[in-house]
Amino acid sequence: MSNKDTIVDAPTVNKIARLSRLDIPEVNKENLTNDLNNILGFVAQLDEVDTSNVEPLASVTGHKLPLRNDDVNDGNIEDLVLKNAPEKSSGFFVVPKVIE
């Protein structure tokens, strides 16, 4: 990859790691920063295409969104829904306390 301008620097990596709740060891940070810059630099080549007159694309199939009737025909499967939960109690998922 070319030596594109730096897109992310060390403080940015720290910030997004924190927002993503990822604990990244200090020794890996330099490599990670380089990797991210390489990836983003690669994708940034798309900026060379002039899209000023192009509508953003939400789908390539040309199909329309199918609609369903307002019928209740699902649910009542709490056992299945809770089956993979690491912890549950009286029908609830149980997770570490999260209060903002």
Added chain:
Amino acid sequence: MNDTSTLKPGHIQGETGIWEMVIGLEIHAQISSKSKLFSGASASFGSEANRNVSLVDAAMPGMLPVINEFCVEQAVKTGLALNAKINNVSVFDRKNYFYADLPQGYQISQFTKPIVGEGEIIVDLNDGEQTIIGIERIHLEQDAGKSLHDKHPTKSYIDLNRTGVALMEIVSKPDIRSPQEAGAYVKKIRSILRYIGACDGNMEEGSLRADCNVSVRKSGEEFGTRCEIKNLNSIRFIIQAIQSEAERQVDILEEGGIIDQETRLFDTSTGETRSMRSKEDAHDYRYFPDPDLLPLEFTDSWVQNIREKLPELPDSLKKRLVKDFGITSYDASILVEEKDYVDFYQQVANGRDGKLTANWMITELFGALKKDNLSFSESPITSENFGELISLISNGTISGKIAKEVFSEMMKSKKSPSKIVKEKGLEQVSDDTEILKLIDQVISNNQDRVNEYLSGKDKLFGFFVGQVMKLSQGKANPGVVNKLLKEKLK
């Protein structure tokens, strides 16, 4: 000191002059569908934990969302009722954030291309004035699940029954200038949603809640930095929270501080707002079009079909009540506030005295319900019985005064008014001979005063009317009493 008693609502008197509030509201209205926006699980309230959850709602791998046509219709209907632009093509986006009650890790919402664009509504203020509030947009989105923090000291309990229930977010323009206007705006939106059946508008159960954006400025200046107060679930709290938040901002600005743009919570116990999220955790939602969903498209004729099925809305109904029944615009605006009121009113007033009906409904019925702490749907008085009461007054069977007695008995016993009148012998006496008997009795008991009256003390006439009425226990027809007394005392 300046005189603050003449301050307009929405104005705050500071040391440096008068500040004006700028307010915009985001109303979240739960759509009255049976099933969820993208799954066939029930959207009903109050079930066992995780009962109304499909594998789509639980975000199991490989599950695909399929949109509910009824929900799309309700959003379009709401847009039409708010005179707004309907977008025949709209796109669903993912709004990404982490939270334990959001199993997908994103909320499906609409960001750049909402289903409904700009519109406006007329809002009725308390003083009889009206103002127009712009609508910025309406979009469809999923509700999140519910976290319970009080079941365990170190754990949170998660119920996904709400996850994926359809919401409409109705975003106003920053056109609102006082807490009272904000309250009136929410009332009007709620009333319209109930008329068209898109949302039950029940704020206690959370099917209608509002986020308020508040900033302050000196008149004529640019908008100031705003703060968002989240999740207010009553009109009273909306009014209180906006007032207290605006005062907080004025205090900071007048001390030379700056307002941090942030999300705040209203503490109902203190009546003040407090910061909800620290700024360093500022959310970046990384919106992008949901690859699981194609753009939502519909035709003009599909929209037209919905337009033709729209019921008569409060504004036009109000005009019609004034025209058809001759009531005041103020009375009409009270009656059209709720669809239940206006249906009841029309049932009673049709073929009867419209003004009398409006007076009795607004003063006596609403007053009595308020006193007994009852909602309109809990009223013990049916429209048939209420109509009968109005007829009994109109045709002179009972006087207005006796009618109040009958009415309070109706509130207690739910009996029909004619039955109460018969049982208690309350019929108005209009028969000349009977009333003449009473008049003769009053005259012979008060000969002195009769002489005084005859020698020119005209004011005594009212005394004789009062005596006859008293003697009849309120049952004599006051019109007939007046007429006969005048003849007798010539």
